[in-house]
Amino acid sequence: MFDLLKTLDSQQRNVACHDGQYLRILAGAGTGKTTALTGRAAHLVTDRKIPAERVLLLTFTRRAARQMVSRTETLVSQVLQAQHLGKGRARIVGGTFHSVAHHTLRRHAQSLGLSEGFGVVDPSDAGDLFDVIRNTLLQDKTLKSRLPRKGTLLDIYSRAVDTSTPVSEVIVQVAPWASKHAVPISDICREYVRKKRELGVLDFDDLLLYWREALSHPVIGRAIASEYDHVLVDEYQDVNTLQVDVLKLLTGQAQGLTVVGDDAQAIYSFRASSPEHILNFDKDFPNAQTLSLTTNYRSTQPILDVANALGSEAKVGFSTRLEVASSNATPASRPRLVRCADEDGQSDSACERVLELREQGIALREQAVLVRAAHHSDRLEIELTR
Numbered sequence: 001m002f003d004l005l006k007t008l009d010s011q012q013r014n015v016a017c018h019d020g021q022y023l024r025i026l027a028g029a030g031t032g033k034t035t036a037l038t039g040r041a042a043h044l045v046t047d048r049k050i051p052a053e054r055v056l057l058l059t060f061t062r063r064a065a066r067q068m069v070s071r072t073e074t075l076v077s078q079v080l081q082a083q084h085l086g087k088g089r090a091r092i093v094g095g096t097f098h099s100v101a102h103h104t105l106r107r108h109a110q111s112l113g114l115s116e117g118f119g120v121v122d123p124s125d126a127g128d129l130f131d132v133i134r135n136t137l138l139q140d141k142t143l144k145s146r147l148p149r150k151g152t153l154l155d156i157y158s159r160a161v162d163t164s165t166p167v168s169e170v171i172v173q174v175a176p177w178a179s180k181h182a183v184p185i186s187d188i189c190r191e192y193v194r195k196k197r198e199l200g201v202l203d204f205d206d207l208l209l210y211w212r213e214a215l216s217h218p219v220i221g222r223a224i225a226s227e228y229d230h231v232l233v234d235e236y237q238d239v240n241t242l243q244v245d246v247l248k249l250l251t252g253q254a255q256g257l258t259v260v261g262d263d264a265q266a267i268y269s270f271r272a273s274s275p276e277h278i279l280n281f282d283k284d285f286p287n288a289q290t291l292s293l294t295t296n297y298r299s300t301q302p303i304l305d306v307a308n309a310l311g312s313e314a315k316v317g318f319s320t321r322l323e324v325a326s327s328n329a330t331p332a333s334r335p336r337l338v339r340c341a342d343e344d345g346q347s348d349s350a351c352e353r354v355l356e357l358r359e360q361g362i363a364l365r366e367q368a369v370l371v372r373a374a375h376h377s378d379r380l381e382i383e384l385t386r
Contacts, residue, residue, distance in 0.1 A: 025293060054230070055229065069095075101211035129195060137191060212246050233260070295324075
């Protein structure tokens with residue numbers, strides 16, 4: 001007989017069975033946060049008897065959303081079959097913030113003053129529109145060459161929208177070298193808004209703005225929020241202010257909210273996200289409780305010791321200390337942490353180590369250099385080919 005809770009470790013079981021309206025889960029890398037979150041969602045359906053369609057799962061990528069929804073539905077189906085309560089597949093509601101906003105707006109378009117056939121432009125198309133407007137508005141070739149390119153213009157506009165901050169202030173943060181051109185940049189942003197209205201399209205920021213507006217409506221908002229009994233959010237360290245506002249409105253009628261994240265893994269700063277939201281979760285959602293996942297299933301203890309040491313140096317944050325799972329508790333070599341002054345120093349250090357290992361008999365084809373992003377290897381590749 002399938003037992004959902006037996007598939008979880010003790011910390012994950014505490015998450016799944018937690019009783020409370022607001023829950024923050026601090027999950028270090030490799031601790032099974034998705035397992036814990038989907039386990040909680042499944043437990044809410046099978047043990048708390050919340051209808052599957054009244055559970056909402058939110059995350060940031062379509063792939064992650066599909067994985068979370070599929071895993072949760074599978075778990076629910078396995079439990080129900082084991083309890084001889086049916087063989088059908090439960091239907092959990094889930095997706096990215098933007099996709100759920102899109103579907104919601106489609107259903108309430110007319111009430112919000114939107115065309116029922118409104119279009120949606122993705123970031124690539126939005127950037128192209130900025131480029132067209134930039135080239136059309138500016139006749140001065142010298143000024144045009146000194147203004148930010150389309151990607152930076154879109155980032156400035158998006159940050160201004162997501163944080164309700166004037167464009168001139170955002171420019172100082174994103175492109176301080178262009179601060180003296182704040183007026184033409186603001187003009188471009190205003191024309192971008194006008195052009196979207198003319199074309200009858202929304203961009204990704206608009207989806208969230210209109211979703212918040214819909215939830216703020218005394219009638220429509222109550223109707224939308226009443227569709228859900230519990231909302232679960234993955235990668236909460238990557239939310240922005242606009243998304244937090246949406247969550248407050250979604251759970252304003254005593255709905256439950258569970259979020260999971262790790263402030264040390266914030267990666268979407270270009271979306272105006274901030275790890276401060278996970279740090280201040282208990283302020284945004286009073287009486288929230290916190291549970292931690294600290295058992296790591298991906299690494300070895302020597303590597304975790306280095307990660308823990310680096311995390312402890314952070315001036316703010318939770319610095320969750322990770323411990324290796326007993327199944328991974330095998331002898332492992334101790335990693336070396338090398339601090340370099342700049343990128344050139346990093347490349348030199350890596351090259352020296354590669355050559356040193358080759359002299360020790362380890363062939364080049366048996367060595368690997370890992371980088372966070374492809375462009376980070378540019379300098380290293382130059383050094384290695386000399």
